[in-house]
Amino acid sequence: MNGSHLFNIWAPSDSIWSRWAKPVLFAEMETVMPPSTSIDWPRIDIEQDQGTAIVIDLPGDLSVRTGIALAQDGYRPVPLFNSASGMRKHGLALTLVDVSFTQKMLMAGAERLLETHLPPNAPPAFLLDSNRAGAISPTPGKFDNRSVVFPQDFPSANFLLSHGIRRVLLFQRGGMHRPASDLAHVLLRWQDAKIELFSYDRDRSVSMAEPLKVIPPSNFKMLWQRAIAMIGLRRSSAGGFGSVIPEPSSGGRSGYG
Amino acid sequence: MSPDETFALIICLVVGAITWIKWYWEASTVAHLSSNVVDRSSLFLTPLLAALVLLGVLKSFAAHDVRDDGQYIMLYMLMGSAWVGLTRSALGFLGLSARDDVIERKNKAAGYAVSGALLGITLCFAGGNIGDGPGWWVVVFTAALATGTFYLLWILLHLFTSLADTVTIERDPAAGVRLAGFFVAIGLILGRAAAGDWVSAEATAEDFVKTGWPVLFVLGAAIPFEKMTLPRTDRPSSETFIYGAMPAALYIVISAVVLFFKGPWA
Numbered sequence: 001m002n003g004s005h006l007f008n009i010w011a012p013s014d015s016i017w018s019r020w021a022k023p024v025l026f027a028e029m030e031t032v033m034p035p036s037t038s039i040d041w042p043r044i045d046i047e048q049d050q051g052t053a054i055v056i057d058l059p060g061d062l063s064v065r066t067g068i069a070l071a072q073d074g075y076r077p078v079p080l081f082n083s084a085s086g087m088r089k090h091g092l093a094l095t096l097v098d099v100s101f102t103q104k105m106l107m108a109g110a111e112r113l114l115e116t117h118l119p120p121n122a123p124p125a126f127l128l129d130s131n132r133a134g135a136i137s138p139t140p141g142k143f144d145n146r147s148v149v150f151p152q153d154f155p156s157a158n159f160l161l162s163h164g165i166r167r168v169l170l171f172q173r174g175g176m177h178r179p180a181s182d183l184a185h186v187l188l189r190w191q192d193a194k195i196e197l198f199s200y201d202r203d204r205s206v207s208m209a210e211p212l213k214v215i216p217p218s219n220f221k222m223l224w225q226r227a228i229a230m231i232g233l234r235r236s237s238a239g240g241f242g243s244v245i246p247e248p249s250s251g252g253r254s255g256y257g
Numbered sequence: 258m259s260p261d262e263t264f265a266l267i268i269c270l271v272v273g274a275i276t277w278i279k280w281y282w283e284a285s286t287v288a289h290l291s292s293n294v295v296d297r298s299s300l301f302l303t304p305l306l307a308a309l310v311l312l313g314v315l316k317s318f319a320a321h322d323v324r325d326d327g328q329y330i331m332l333y334m335l336m337g338s339a340w341v342g343l344t345r346s347a348l349g350f351l352g353l354s355a356r357d358d359v360i361e362r363k364n365k366a367a368g369y370a371v372s373g374a375l376l377g378i379t380l381c382f383a384g385g386n387i388g389d390g391p392g393w394w395v396v397v398f399t400a401a402l403a404t405g406t407f408y409l410l411w412i413l414l415h416l417f418t419s420l421a422d423t424v425t426i427e428r429d430p431a432a433g434v435r436l437a438g439f440f441v442a443i444g445l446i447l448g449r450a451a452a453g454d455w456v457s458a459e460a461t462a463e464d465f466v467k468t469g470w471p472v473l474f475v476l477g478a479a480i481p482f483e484k485m486t487l488p489r490t491d492r493p494s495s496e497t498f499i500y501g502a503m504p505a506a507l508y509i510v511i512s513a514v515v516l517f518f519k520g521p522w523a
Contacts (some may be wrong), residue, residue, distance in 0.1 A: 007290055019363065023290035152362060156427045159489040173517025221422070223415050226357070227350040239361045
Protein backbone atom coordinates (compact mmCIF):
# COMPACT_ATOMS: atom_id res chain seq x y z
CA MET A 1 0.00 0.00 0.00
CA ASN A 2 1.22 3.53 -0.70
CA GLY A 3 0.17 6.98 0.49
CA SER A 4 -2.43 7.37 -2.24
CA HIS A 5 -4.18 4.13 -1.23
CA LEU A 6 -4.07 5.13 2.40
CA PHE A 7 -5.56 8.53 1.58
CA ASN A 8 -8.43 6.80 -0.21
CA ILE A 9 -9.21 4.92 3.01
CA TRP A 10 -9.28 8.13 5.02
CA ALA A 11 -11.12 10.08 2.31
CA PRO A 12 -13.35 7.58 0.48
CA SER A 13 -15.07 8.93 -2.61
CA ASP A 14 -18.53 8.12 -1.26
CA SER A 15 -18.25 10.44 1.74
CA ILE A 16 -19.49 13.99 1.21
CA TRP A 17 -16.81 15.29 3.59
CA SER A 18 -13.86 13.79 1.68
CA ARG A 19 -13.49 16.83 -0.54
CA TRP A 20 -12.10 18.68 2.49
CA ALA A 21 -9.58 15.99 3.45
CA LYS A 22 -5.94 17.06 3.06
CA PRO A 23 -3.54 14.65 1.39
CA VAL A 24 -0.37 16.49 2.45
CA LEU A 25 0.90 13.88 4.92
CA PHE A 26 -0.18 10.99 2.70
CA ALA A 27 1.57 12.37 -0.40
CA GLU A 28 4.95 11.86 1.26
CA MET A 29 4.41 8.19 2.12
CA GLU A 30 6.04 5.92 -0.44
CA THR A 31 5.13 2.71 1.34
CA VAL A 32 2.82 2.30 4.28
CA MET A 33 4.35 0.20 7.06
CA PRO A 34 2.05 -1.61 9.49
CA PRO A 35 2.65 -0.57 13.13
CA SER A 36 5.31 -2.64 14.88
CA THR A 37 3.63 -2.34 18.28
CA SER A 38 -0.03 -2.60 19.20
CA ILE A 39 -1.74 0.72 19.76
CA ASP A 40 -4.07 1.44 22.61
CA TRP A 41 -7.08 2.96 20.89
CA PRO A 42 -9.12 5.04 23.32
CA ARG A 43 -12.89 4.97 23.66
CA ILE A 44 -15.01 8.03 23.89
CA ASP A 45 -18.54 7.66 25.12
CA ILE A 46 -20.38 9.95 22.83
CA GLU A 47 -23.70 9.26 21.23
CA GLN A 48 -23.71 9.72 17.49
CA ASP A 49 -25.89 12.64 16.52
CA GLN A 50 -26.47 13.27 12.81
CA GLY A 51 -26.83 16.97 13.62
CA THR A 52 -23.42 17.34 15.26
CA ALA A 53 -20.04 17.84 13.62
CA ILE A 54 -16.83 17.60 15.60
CA VAL A 55 -13.59 19.54 15.26
CA ILE A 56 -10.66 17.91 17.04
CA ASP A 57 -7.84 20.35 17.74
CA LEU A 58 -5.37 18.20 19.67
CA PRO A 59 -1.74 17.16 19.13
CA GLY A 60 -1.68 15.33 15.77
CA ASP A 61 -1.32 11.73 16.97
CA LEU A 62 -3.93 12.19 19.69
CA SER A 63 -6.18 13.88 17.17
CA VAL A 64 -6.02 10.79 14.93
CA ARG A 65 -6.58 8.43 17.87
CA THR A 66 -9.57 10.49 18.97
CA GLY A 67 -10.85 10.46 15.38
CA ILE A 68 -10.62 6.67 15.28
CA ALA A 69 -12.41 6.46 18.62
CA LEU A 70 -15.17 8.68 17.25
CA ALA A 71 -15.39 6.52 14.13
CA GLN A 72 -16.49 3.68 16.42
CA ASP A 73 -19.34 5.96 17.44
CA GLY A 74 -20.32 6.69 13.83
CA TYR A 75 -18.34 9.83 12.99
CA ARG A 76 -16.30 10.12 9.79
CA PRO A 77 -12.77 11.33 10.66
CA VAL A 78 -11.57 13.87 8.09
CA PRO A 79 -7.80 14.57 8.26
CA LEU A 80 -7.02 18.27 7.78
CA PHE A 81 -3.30 18.15 8.52
CA ASN A 82 -1.55 20.80 6.50
CA SER A 83 2.09 20.38 7.56
CA ALA A 84 4.36 18.35 5.32
CA SER A 85 6.61 15.94 7.23
CA GLY A 86 9.90 16.67 5.51
CA MET A 87 11.12 13.44 7.08
CA ARG A 88 12.17 11.77 3.87
CA LYS A 89 14.55 14.51 2.94
CA HIS A 90 15.34 16.36 6.13
CA GLY A 91 15.00 14.15 9.21
CA LEU A 92 13.19 14.76 12.45
CA ALA A 93 15.83 16.86 14.20
CA LEU A 94 15.46 19.64 11.68
CA THR A 95 11.66 19.77 11.58
CA LEU A 96 9.75 22.55 13.36
CA VAL A 97 6.51 20.56 13.72
CA ASP A 98 6.96 16.86 14.38
CA VAL A 99 4.27 15.07 12.42
CA SER A 100 5.92 11.65 12.41
CA PHE A 101 3.58 10.25 15.10
CA THR A 102 0.60 11.68 13.26
CA GLN A 103 1.71 9.84 10.13
CA LYS A 104 2.18 6.62 12.08
CA MET A 105 -1.29 6.92 13.60
CA LEU A 106 -2.81 7.54 10.16
CA MET A 107 -1.16 4.34 8.96
CA ALA A 108 -2.14 2.36 12.03
CA GLY A 109 -5.69 3.68 12.12
CA ALA A 110 -6.54 2.89 8.51
CA GLU A 111 -7.35 -0.76 9.09
CA ARG A 112 -9.47 0.06 12.11
CA LEU A 113 -11.27 2.75 10.12
CA LEU A 114 -12.08 0.26 7.35
CA GLU A 115 -13.61 -2.09 9.92
CA THR A 116 -16.11 0.54 11.03
CA HIS A 117 -17.98 0.51 7.67
CA LEU A 118 -19.10 4.10 8.10
CA PRO A 119 -22.06 5.14 5.94
CA PRO A 120 -21.50 7.93 3.37
CA ASN A 121 -23.65 10.32 5.39
CA ALA A 122 -21.81 9.81 8.69
CA PRO A 123 -21.32 13.21 10.36
CA PRO A 124 -17.77 14.57 10.17
CA ALA A 125 -15.02 14.78 12.77
CA PHE A 126 -12.37 17.14 11.40
CA LEU A 127 -8.86 16.31 12.63
CA LEU A 128 -6.37 19.11 13.25
CA ASP A 129 -2.93 19.22 14.82
CA SER A 130 -2.95 21.72 17.68
CA ASN A 131 0.85 21.97 17.37
CA ARG A 132 0.59 23.27 13.81
CA ALA A 133 1.91 26.72 14.76
CA GLY A 134 5.16 25.10 15.97
CA ALA A 135 6.98 25.60 19.23
CA ILE A 136 10.57 25.81 17.98
CA SER A 137 11.86 29.09 16.59
CA PRO A 138 12.47 28.96 12.84
CA THR A 139 16.17 29.23 12.07
CA PRO A 140 18.12 28.69 8.84
CA GLY A 141 18.57 25.08 7.82
CA LYS A 142 15.45 23.85 9.61
CA PHE A 143 12.44 22.40 7.83
CA ASP A 144 9.71 24.94 8.50
CA ASN A 145 6.38 23.10 8.31
CA ARG A 146 4.33 25.39 10.53
CA SER A 147 0.83 25.71 9.16
CA VAL A 148 -2.51 27.42 9.63
CA VAL A 149 -6.10 26.56 8.77
CA PHE A 150 -8.53 28.76 6.89
CA PRO A 151 -12.29 28.90 6.40
CA GLN A 152 -11.54 27.52 2.92
CA ASP A 153 -10.38 24.28 4.59
CA PHE A 154 -13.81 23.57 6.06
CA PRO A 155 -17.33 23.25 4.71
CA SER A 156 -19.27 26.51 4.78
CA ALA A 157 -22.00 27.09 7.35
CA ASN A 158 -24.58 26.79 4.55
CA PHE A 159 -23.19 23.42 3.52
CA LEU A 160 -23.21 22.14 7.10
CA LEU A 161 -26.75 23.38 7.73
CA SER A 162 -27.97 21.98 4.41
CA HIS A 163 -26.70 18.58 5.58
CA GLY A 164 -28.45 18.83 8.90
CA ILE A 165 -25.45 19.88 11.01
CA ARG A 166 -26.66 22.36 13.62
CA ARG A 167 -24.12 21.84 16.38
CA VAL A 168 -20.33 21.74 16.41
CA LEU A 169 -18.31 20.26 19.24
CA LEU A 170 -14.71 21.46 19.53
CA PHE A 171 -12.34 18.99 21.19
CA GLN A 172 -9.30 20.72 22.64
CA ARG A 173 -7.08 20.76 25.68
CA GLY A 174 -6.91 23.70 28.05
CA GLY A 175 -8.19 27.18 27.18
CA MET A 176 -11.73 25.82 27.07
CA HIS A 177 -13.26 29.08 25.97
CA ARG A 178 -10.72 30.12 23.42
CA PRO A 179 -10.11 28.31 20.13
CA ALA A 180 -6.84 28.80 18.26
CA SER A 181 -6.88 32.13 16.42
CA ASP A 182 -6.83 30.59 12.92
CA LEU A 183 -9.67 28.25 13.87
CA ALA A 184 -11.63 31.17 15.30
CA HIS A 185 -12.06 32.50 11.72
CA VAL A 186 -13.82 29.25 10.86
CA LEU A 187 -15.89 28.87 14.01
CA LEU A 188 -17.08 32.47 14.04
CA ARG A 189 -18.52 32.12 10.54
CA TRP A 190 -20.42 29.07 11.74
CA GLN A 191 -21.51 30.88 14.90
CA ASP A 192 -22.78 33.83 12.81
CA ALA A 193 -24.91 31.33 10.86
CA LYS A 194 -26.55 30.22 14.14
CA ILE A 195 -24.70 26.93 14.40
CA GLU A 196 -24.33 26.10 18.11
CA LEU A 197 -20.74 25.75 19.26
CA PHE A 198 -19.56 23.75 22.25
CA SER A 199 -16.09 23.29 23.64
CA TYR A 200 -15.00 20.06 25.25
CA ASP A 201 -11.77 19.40 27.12
CA ARG A 202 -10.45 16.06 25.89
CA ASP A 203 -9.43 15.07 29.41
CA ARG A 204 -12.89 15.52 30.85
CA SER A 205 -16.27 13.89 30.23
CA VAL A 206 -18.21 14.77 27.11
CA SER A 207 -21.16 15.65 29.31
CA MET A 208 -19.03 18.56 30.54
CA ALA A 209 -18.96 20.25 27.12
CA GLU A 210 -19.55 23.96 27.53
CA PRO A 211 -21.10 26.48 25.16
CA LEU A 212 -18.43 28.31 23.19
CA LYS A 213 -18.67 31.97 22.23
CA VAL A 214 -16.07 32.98 19.66
CA ILE A 215 -14.95 36.60 19.56
CA PRO A 216 -13.88 38.12 16.21
CA PRO A 217 -10.19 37.52 15.47
CA SER A 218 -8.10 40.14 13.68
CA ASN A 219 -8.76 40.58 9.94
CA PHE A 220 -11.99 38.62 10.23
CA LYS A 221 -13.69 38.36 6.79
CA MET A 222 -11.05 40.62 5.21
CA LEU A 223 -10.29 39.86 1.57
CA TRP A 224 -6.58 39.66 2.40
CA GLN A 225 -6.88 37.62 5.63
CA ARG A 226 -5.52 34.45 4.05
CA ALA A 227 -2.57 36.22 2.46
CA ILE A 228 -1.69 38.00 5.72
CA ALA A 229 -1.92 34.75 7.71
CA MET A 230 0.48 33.05 5.29
CA ILE A 231 3.23 35.62 5.62
CA GLY A 232 6.35 33.91 6.91
CA LEU A 233 5.09 30.39 6.21
CA ARG A 234 6.70 28.14 3.61
CA ARG A 235 4.91 26.08 1.00
CA SER A 236 5.50 22.44 0.25
CA SER A 237 5.50 20.86 -3.18
CA ALA A 238 3.39 18.06 -1.64
CA GLY A 239 0.76 20.71 -0.86
CA GLY A 240 0.28 22.51 2.42
CA PHE A 241 3.28 23.91 4.21
CA GLY A 242 6.89 22.93 4.61
CA SER A 243 10.27 23.71 3.13
CA VAL A 244 13.77 24.32 4.36
CA ILE A 245 14.62 27.78 5.66
CA PRO A 246 17.57 28.81 3.49
CA GLU A 247 20.90 29.77 4.95
CA PRO A 248 21.42 33.54 4.70
CA SER A 249 23.70 33.20 1.67
CA SER A 250 21.27 31.10 -0.41
CA GLY A 251 17.89 31.88 -1.97
CA GLY A 252 14.57 30.48 -0.86
CA ARG A 253 10.87 30.54 -1.48
CA SER A 254 8.07 31.66 0.71
CA GLY A 255 4.98 33.75 0.39
CA TYR A 256 1.88 33.54 -1.62
CA GLY A 257 0.57 33.24 -5.16
CA MET B 258 14.64 48.50 -31.78
CA SER B 259 16.18 51.24 -29.65
CA PRO B 260 18.43 50.39 -26.66
CA ASP B 261 15.66 51.10 -24.13
CA GLU B 262 13.30 48.83 -26.06
CA THR B 263 15.91 46.07 -26.08
CA PHE B 264 16.37 46.56 -22.33
CA ALA B 265 12.58 46.39 -21.79
CA LEU B 266 12.44 43.23 -23.90
CA ILE B 267 15.11 41.53 -21.79
CA ILE B 268 13.44 42.53 -18.51
CA CYS B 269 10.05 41.31 -19.77
CA LEU B 270 11.58 38.06 -20.99
CA VAL B 271 13.10 37.39 -17.55
CA VAL B 272 10.00 38.42 -15.57
CA GLY B 273 7.65 36.54 -17.90
CA ALA B 274 9.81 33.42 -17.76
CA ILE B 275 10.04 33.46 -13.95
CA THR B 276 6.33 34.06 -13.35
CA TRP B 277 5.02 31.57 -15.92
CA ILE B 278 7.56 28.83 -15.28
CA LYS B 279 6.48 29.04 -11.60
CA TRP B 280 2.82 28.95 -12.68
CA TYR B 281 3.20 25.89 -14.89
CA TRP B 282 5.56 24.17 -12.46
CA GLU B 283 2.99 24.51 -9.68
CA ALA B 284 0.14 23.45 -11.96
CA SER B 285 2.12 20.37 -13.06
CA THR B 286 3.80 19.15 -9.91
CA VAL B 287 2.37 20.54 -6.69
CA ALA B 288 0.06 18.48 -4.49
CA HIS B 289 -0.60 15.68 -6.96
CA LEU B 290 -3.01 13.93 -4.57
CA SER B 291 -5.17 17.03 -4.13
CA SER B 292 -6.39 17.37 -7.71
CA ASN B 293 -5.76 15.82 -11.09
CA VAL B 294 -4.81 17.25 -14.49
CA VAL B 295 -8.45 17.70 -15.50
CA ASP B 296 -9.14 19.73 -12.35
CA ARG B 297 -6.19 21.95 -13.25
CA SER B 298 -6.81 22.12 -16.98
CA SER B 299 -7.98 25.73 -16.86
CA LEU B 300 -4.63 26.71 -15.38
CA PHE B 301 -2.83 25.11 -18.30
CA LEU B 302 -5.06 26.43 -21.06
CA THR B 303 -6.12 29.93 -20.03
CA PRO B 304 -2.67 31.55 -20.28
CA LEU B 305 -2.39 30.18 -23.84
CA LEU B 306 -5.82 31.56 -24.70
CA ALA B 307 -4.84 34.90 -23.17
CA ALA B 308 -1.68 34.94 -25.30
CA LEU B 309 -3.78 34.33 -28.43
CA VAL B 310 -6.12 37.16 -27.48
CA LEU B 311 -3.20 39.53 -27.02
CA LEU B 312 -1.61 38.44 -30.30
CA GLY B 313 -4.93 39.00 -32.08
CA VAL B 314 -5.24 42.53 -30.66
CA LEU B 315 -1.63 43.38 -31.50
CA LYS B 316 -1.91 42.12 -35.07
CA SER B 317 -5.26 43.84 -35.64
CA PHE B 318 -5.31 47.08 -33.66
CA ALA B 319 -1.79 48.04 -32.54
CA ALA B 320 0.06 50.96 -34.18
CA HIS B 321 1.16 50.17 -37.75
CA ASP B 322 4.86 50.14 -36.87
CA VAL B 323 4.10 47.47 -34.24
CA ARG B 324 1.71 45.20 -36.07
CA ASP B 325 3.94 44.98 -39.15
CA ASP B 326 7.18 44.31 -37.25
CA GLY B 327 7.87 40.89 -35.75
CA GLN B 328 10.34 42.31 -33.23
CA TYR B 329 7.78 44.72 -31.81
CA ILE B 330 5.13 42.04 -31.75
CA MET B 331 7.57 39.94 -29.74
CA LEU B 332 8.36 42.85 -27.40
CA TYR B 333 4.70 43.48 -26.58
CA MET B 334 3.84 39.79 -26.32
CA LEU B 335 6.66 39.37 -23.80
CA MET B 336 5.57 42.54 -22.03
CA GLY B 337 2.04 41.17 -21.86
CA SER B 338 3.22 37.87 -20.41
CA ALA B 339 5.31 39.69 -17.80
CA TRP B 340 2.45 42.10 -17.04
CA VAL B 341 -0.18 39.41 -16.55
CA GLY B 342 2.33 37.16 -14.78
CA LEU B 343 3.19 39.88 -12.27
CA THR B 344 -0.18 41.51 -11.72
CA ARG B 345 -2.09 38.25 -11.36
CA SER B 346 -0.12 37.73 -8.13
CA ALA B 347 -2.32 40.42 -6.59
CA LEU B 348 -5.25 38.02 -6.94
CA GLY B 349 -3.69 35.88 -4.20
CA PHE B 350 -3.69 38.86 -1.85
CA LEU B 351 -7.26 39.65 -2.80
CA GLY B 352 -8.88 36.35 -1.96
CA LEU B 353 -8.37 34.15 -5.03
CA SER B 354 -5.41 31.83 -5.46
CA ALA B 355 -4.71 29.40 -8.26
CA ARG B 356 -2.49 27.32 -6.02
CA ASP B 357 -4.53 27.37 -2.82
CA ASP B 358 -7.99 27.12 -4.29
CA VAL B 359 -7.66 25.34 -7.62
CA ILE B 360 -4.64 23.07 -7.11
CA GLU B 361 -4.76 22.30 -3.39
CA ARG B 362 -8.52 22.46 -2.81
CA LYS B 363 -9.81 21.26 -6.16
CA ASN B 364 -12.21 24.18 -6.22
CA LYS B 365 -13.90 24.36 -9.63
CA ALA B 366 -15.50 27.71 -8.87
CA ALA B 367 -12.09 29.25 -8.20
CA GLY B 368 -10.78 27.69 -11.43
CA TYR B 369 -13.39 29.57 -13.44
CA ALA B 370 -12.78 32.80 -11.55
CA VAL B 371 -8.99 32.70 -11.87
CA SER B 372 -9.31 32.00 -15.62
CA GLY B 373 -11.67 34.95 -16.02
CA ALA B 374 -9.26 37.16 -14.10
CA LEU B 375 -6.33 36.18 -16.34
CA LEU B 376 -8.37 37.01 -19.44
CA GLY B 377 -9.64 40.26 -17.91
CA ILE B 378 -6.13 41.44 -17.01
CA THR B 379 -4.95 40.46 -20.49
CA LEU B 380 -7.70 42.63 -22.01
CA CYS B 381 -6.62 45.53 -19.79
CA PHE B 382 -3.06 45.19 -21.09
CA ALA B 383 -4.14 44.60 -24.67
CA GLY B 384 -6.14 47.83 -24.66
CA GLY B 385 -3.03 49.76 -23.72
CA ASN B 386 -1.44 48.57 -26.97
CA ILE B 387 -4.15 50.05 -29.17
CA GLY B 388 -3.33 53.35 -30.82
CA ASP B 389 -0.17 55.30 -31.60
CA GLY B 390 2.27 56.39 -28.94
CA PRO B 391 5.88 57.47 -28.41
CA GLY B 392 7.12 54.26 -26.78
CA TRP B 393 6.61 51.17 -24.66
CA TRP B 394 6.23 53.12 -21.42
CA VAL B 395 2.93 54.50 -22.73
CA VAL B 396 1.62 50.93 -22.83
CA VAL B 397 2.77 50.36 -19.25
CA PHE B 398 1.10 53.58 -18.09
CA THR B 399 -2.29 52.83 -19.65
CA ALA B 400 -2.17 49.16 -18.68
CA ALA B 401 -1.47 50.19 -15.10
CA LEU B 402 -4.50 52.50 -15.15
CA ALA B 403 -6.72 49.73 -16.49
CA THR B 404 -5.36 46.94 -14.28
CA GLY B 405 -5.50 49.09 -11.13
CA THR B 406 -9.14 49.90 -11.87
CA PHE B 407 -9.78 46.21 -12.55
CA TYR B 408 -8.63 45.27 -9.05
CA LEU B 409 -10.45 48.22 -7.48
CA LEU B 410 -13.71 47.00 -9.03
CA TRP B 411 -13.05 43.46 -7.72
CA ILE B 412 -12.53 44.83 -4.19
CA LEU B 413 -15.75 46.85 -4.46
CA LEU B 414 -17.71 43.86 -5.74
CA HIS B 415 -16.45 41.72 -2.86
CA LEU B 416 -17.15 44.43 -0.27
CA PHE B 417 -20.77 44.59 -1.35
CA THR B 418 -21.35 40.87 -1.94
CA SER B 419 -18.64 38.75 -0.21
CA LEU B 420 -18.22 37.06 -3.57
CA ALA B 421 -14.70 35.83 -2.78
CA ASP B 422 -16.20 33.79 0.07
CA THR B 423 -18.94 32.41 -2.17
CA VAL B 424 -16.27 31.23 -4.60
CA THR B 425 -13.59 30.00 -2.21
CA ILE B 426 -15.56 28.85 0.87
CA GLU B 427 -18.98 27.95 -0.55
CA ARG B 428 -17.23 26.66 -3.70
CA ASP B 429 -20.31 27.48 -5.76
CA PRO B 430 -19.38 26.83 -9.43
CA ALA B 431 -22.13 29.19 -10.65
CA ALA B 432 -20.56 32.01 -8.63
CA GLY B 433 -17.17 31.19 -10.17
CA VAL B 434 -18.59 31.38 -13.70
CA ARG B 435 -20.36 34.67 -12.90
CA LEU B 436 -17.15 36.11 -11.51
CA ALA B 437 -15.24 34.98 -14.60
CA GLY B 438 -17.85 36.76 -16.74
CA PHE B 439 -17.55 39.87 -14.58
CA PHE B 440 -13.76 39.91 -14.96
CA VAL B 441 -13.92 39.51 -18.74
CA ALA B 442 -16.67 42.12 -19.02
CA ILE B 443 -14.80 44.79 -17.05
CA GLY B 444 -11.58 43.83 -18.86
CA LEU B 445 -13.29 44.61 -22.18
CA ILE B 446 -14.44 48.06 -21.10
CA LEU B 447 -11.23 48.95 -19.27
CA GLY B 448 -9.17 47.74 -22.22
CA ARG B 449 -11.24 49.92 -24.53
CA ALA B 450 -10.81 52.85 -22.12
CA ALA B 451 -7.05 52.34 -22.23
CA ALA B 452 -7.02 52.44 -26.06
CA GLY B 453 -6.25 55.51 -28.11
CA ASP B 454 -3.46 57.65 -29.45
CA TRP B 455 -1.13 59.13 -26.84
CA VAL B 456 -1.24 62.87 -26.20
CA SER B 457 -0.19 63.22 -22.57
CA ALA B 458 -0.55 61.39 -19.25
CA GLU B 459 -3.28 63.83 -18.12
CA ALA B 460 -5.19 63.46 -21.38
CA THR B 461 -4.89 59.68 -21.18
CA ALA B 462 -6.21 59.58 -17.61
CA GLU B 463 -9.06 61.94 -18.53
CA ASP B 464 -9.92 59.91 -21.61
CA PHE B 465 -9.73 56.71 -19.53
CA VAL B 466 -12.34 57.99 -17.09
CA LYS B 467 -14.57 59.38 -19.87
CA THR B 468 -14.51 56.13 -21.81
CA GLY B 469 -14.33 53.69 -18.92
CA TRP B 470 -17.02 54.94 -16.54
CA PRO B 471 -19.72 52.66 -18.06
CA VAL B 472 -17.87 49.80 -16.36
CA LEU B 473 -20.05 50.84 -13.42
CA PHE B 474 -23.02 49.41 -15.34
CA VAL B 475 -21.42 45.97 -15.07
CA LEU B 476 -20.69 46.50 -11.38
CA GLY B 477 -24.22 47.81 -10.92
CA ALA B 478 -25.64 44.67 -12.52
CA ALA B 479 -23.36 42.32 -10.61
CA ILE B 480 -23.98 43.62 -7.07
CA PRO B 481 -27.75 43.04 -6.91
CA PHE B 482 -27.44 39.75 -8.77
CA GLU B 483 -24.81 38.47 -6.35
CA LYS B 484 -26.93 39.54 -3.40
CA MET B 485 -29.92 37.70 -4.85
CA THR B 486 -27.96 34.52 -5.41
CA LEU B 487 -26.06 34.44 -2.11
CA PRO B 488 -25.86 30.81 -0.96
CA ARG B 489 -28.50 29.81 1.55
CA THR B 490 -29.07 26.76 3.67
CA ASP B 491 -31.71 25.48 1.27
CA ARG B 492 -29.49 26.37 -1.72
CA PRO B 493 -25.78 26.10 -0.84
CA SER B 494 -24.90 26.18 -4.53
CA SER B 495 -26.86 27.17 -7.64
CA GLU B 496 -27.44 25.66 -11.06
CA THR B 497 -24.39 26.57 -13.14
CA PHE B 498 -26.01 27.37 -16.49
CA ILE B 499 -28.90 29.51 -15.25
CA TYR B 500 -27.16 31.21 -12.35
CA GLY B 501 -23.64 31.12 -13.74
CA ALA B 502 -23.31 31.14 -17.51
CA MET B 503 -26.37 33.33 -18.21
CA PRO B 504 -25.45 36.17 -15.85
CA ALA B 505 -21.84 35.96 -17.06
CA ALA B 506 -23.09 36.30 -20.63
CA LEU B 507 -25.27 39.25 -19.54
CA TYR B 508 -22.24 41.07 -18.08
CA ILE B 509 -20.33 40.51 -21.32
CA VAL B 510 -23.31 41.67 -23.41
CA ILE B 511 -23.44 44.88 -21.32
CA SER B 512 -19.77 45.42 -22.16
CA ALA B 513 -20.35 44.67 -25.84
CA VAL B 514 -23.15 47.24 -25.94
CA VAL B 515 -20.90 49.80 -24.25
CA LEU B 516 -18.11 49.09 -26.77
CA PHE B 517 -20.60 49.38 -29.64
CA PHE B 518 -21.81 52.80 -28.51
CA LYS B 519 -18.30 54.04 -27.76
CA GLY B 520 -17.29 53.24 -31.34
CA PRO B 521 -13.69 53.32 -32.59
CA TRP B 522 -10.98 54.98 -30.47
CA ALA B 523 -9.47 58.29 -31.36
